[in-house]
Amino acid sequence: MVRVLLKYKGAVVKEVILRNQVTTIGRKPDNDIVIDNQAVSGHHAQLIKNSNDLVAVEDLQSLNGTYLNGQKVANAELYNGDIVSVGVHTLDIFSDKKRDAEAKTFAVRGRSMDETVIIAAGDQKKILSASDKRAPEILGGFIVIEGSAAKKQYELSERVSVIGKQEGSAIVLSGFFSPSIAAIVNRRKDEYFITPSDGKKLKVNGKEIAQRHDLKDGDIVEVGKLKLQFYLND
Amino acid sequence: MELIAAGKTDTGIVRSNNEDNFIVDEKRGLLVVADGMGGHAAGEIASKIAVSVISEHLLGRQRFFGEYNNLYSPSTNNLNSALRLANSAILEAAASSPQLHGMGTTVAAAMICGNRLTIAHIGDSRVYLVRSGNIEQLTDDHSVVNEQVNRHLITPEEAANSLSKNYLTKALGISADMEADLSELTLLSGDILLLCTDGLSNMVTDEKMLEAIMLAHKPAAICDLLISKANEEGGKDNITAVIGSIGKTKWHSILFNYMAFLRR
Numbered sequence: 001m002v003r004v005l006l007k008y009k010g011a012v013v014k015e016v017i018l019r020n021q022v023t024t025i026g027r028k029p030d031n032d033i034v035i036d037n038q039a040v041s042g043h044h045a046q047l048i049k050n051s052n053d054l055v056a057v058e059d060l061q062s063l064n065g066t067y068l069n070g071q072k073v074a075n076a077e078l079y080n081g082d083i084v085s086v087g088v089h090t091l092d093i094f095s096d097k098k099r100d101a102e103a104k105t106f107a108v109r110g111r112s113m114d115e116t117v118i119i120a121a122g123d124q125k126k127i128l129s130a131s132d133k134r135a136p137e138i139l140g141g142f143i144v145i146e147g148s149a150a151k152k153q154y155e156l157s158e159r160v161s162v163i164g165k166q167e168g169s170a171i172v173l174s175g176f177f178s179p180s181i182a183a184i185v186n187r188r189k190d191e192y193f194i195t196p197s198d199g200k201k202l203k204v205n206g207k208e209i210a211q212r213h214d215l216k217d218g219d220i221v222e223v224g225k226l227k228l229q230f231y232l233n234d
Numbered sequence: 235m236e237l238i239a240a241g242k243t244d245t246g247i248v249r250s251n252n253e254d255n256f257i258v259d260e261k262r263g264l265l266v267v268a269d270g271m272g273g274h275a276a277g278e279i280a281s282k283i284a285v286s287v288i289s290e291h292l293l294g295r296q297r298f299f300g301e302y303n304n305l306y307s308p309s310t311n312n313l314n315s316a317l318r319l320a321n322s323a324i325l326e327a328a329a330s331s332p333q334l335h336g337m338g339t340t341v342a343a344a345m346i347c348g349n350r351l352t353i354a355h356i357g358d359s360r361v362y363l364v365r366s367g368n369i370e371q372l373t374d375d376h377s378v379v380n381e382q383v384n385r386h387l388i389t390p391e392e393a394a395n396s397l398s399k400n401y402l403t404k405a406l407g408i409s410a411d412m413e414a415d416l417s418e419l420t421l422l423s424g425d426i427l428l429l430c431t432d433g434l435s436n437m438v439t440d441e442k443m444l445e446a447i448m449l450a451h452k453p454a455a456i457c458d459l460l461i462s463k464a465n466e467e468g469g470k471d472n473i474t475a476v477i478g479s480i481g482k483t484k485w486h487s488i489l490f491n492y493m494a495f496l497r498r
Contacts, residue, residue, distance in 0.1 A: 005378070012387055094401065158419045160363055160370050168349050168422040181366045181422070189384070197366045 003094040023047040039087030138190040146227035161185045173224045240453035241476035244461045247469030253277030254474040257285045263346030269431040272337030280339040284320045291316040310352040324407030338407035351419045357405045364426040369444040376404035427478040433471035437464040453477035
């Protein structure tokens with residue numbers, strides 16, 4: 001199987017699996033891969049797959065040309081790790097077909113049995129810089145509305161935080177009968193969810209919950225004697 | 235916090251050699267797994283260099299490597315420095331011999347300092363936290379698939395079935411300017427840490443890993459169970475599992491350490 005990652009300035013725009021014998025690339029909407037950019041010709045290039053799953057790129061006499069690993073090509077076979085440039089977009093080729101090690105212009109390395117592959121340095125940079133530019137993680141937490149707590153506001157930056165009596169809890173519950181772990185709050189990227197600890201009472205927006213609840217800005221959580229409001233920073 | 239830990243590695247069913255390596259150091263609270271890659275024996279060497287350099291760097295009176303990041307604690311910075319050193323050690327070794335050229339490795343490292351946990355990772359080896367009957371992955375894989383999930387290009391379900399899971403975007407030994415992902419967490423007594431290579435996480439679902447962890451008690455028994463589950467599911471890759479169980483430091487162990495100290 002051959003996969004193509006369409007990227008714009010290093011960021012992945014989409015992933016395409018080449019199922020058809022011919023996959024056309026161009027600015028016009030009748031192409032299989034449409035790249036809406038002035039640098040791309042109406043019908044710019046096409047990818048042709050033969051019966052052996054070997055893919056070749058063919059330039060369709062485009063104005064700005066089609067480039068393979070930085071070199072202008074009219075027609076060229078594509079191997080794993082190759083990068084095809086069309087205007088300012090790039091197509092990264094993931095294929096079972098590998099170029100001979102010596103002929104490789106850049107490194108794509110396989111774990112034994114050709115299992116894991118590290119993306120080539122140039123390509124890797126693109127992915128990396130794209131991921132580094134990812135917006136900083138959005139943090140959230142709880143504001144104490146009712147009940148006595150050490151702080152008025154708790155921002156939860158750790159991936160897993162505990163509300164409970166136990167030492168190390170992010171939000172510490174006081175009182176002899178408070179559970180050591182009442183609930184767990186998980187943070188995943190910009191999302192938070194709360195899960196009651198086994199058999200412990202937890203109310204969200206007035207309703208008792210037994211399962212994971214995805215927290216939304218403004219949700220009211222009642223745990224022990226505390227009433228907390230969830231917030232998410234903008 | 236007191237750490238009781240164990241680690242096991244297994245070649246799996248399909249592969250002929252094991253390119254994984256790990257280190258378990260209860261006393262210093264250090265857990266590391268590494269999954270090497272590269273032809274011939276290079277993968278094994280890369281992962282071996284990674285775990286031993288990290289361990290030795292943290293053991294010795296270390297010279298700090300690279301830039302200090304004020305956002306993180308000193309121990310997180312030390313661990314990061316150890317990974318940087320391991321990276322250059324692998325690059326150096328690879329440059330010294332054509333057979334080793336191109337080798338690399340993933341690393342997932344966890345270090346316990348008081349009740350604080352420090353995590354550094356690069357590649358697709360993972361750290362999980364099991365707390366109060368829930369399992370949570372604490373690391374984000376450096377793989378093309380995961381980057382796609384992060385950009386909402388594909389769903390996590392599609393990612394789990396993706397064929398391009400084995401495309402890494404970062405690994406040790408690939409370039410001099412490698413930077414690991416760092417994170418910190420407050421530990422609670424009763425927490426269980428799992429570090430594993432993709433030979434486990436690609437074969438066994440998070441839920442099944444949790445089941446195994448809850449079923450067995452001793453860290454070594456959990457590791458055995460996890461590995462046998464991965465092999466039951468096909469054992470397509472080398473499997474490494476490290477389990478660390480966190481408990482309160484007991485008064486008798488403090489006393490014992492004190493006695494040991496006196497006896498020196």
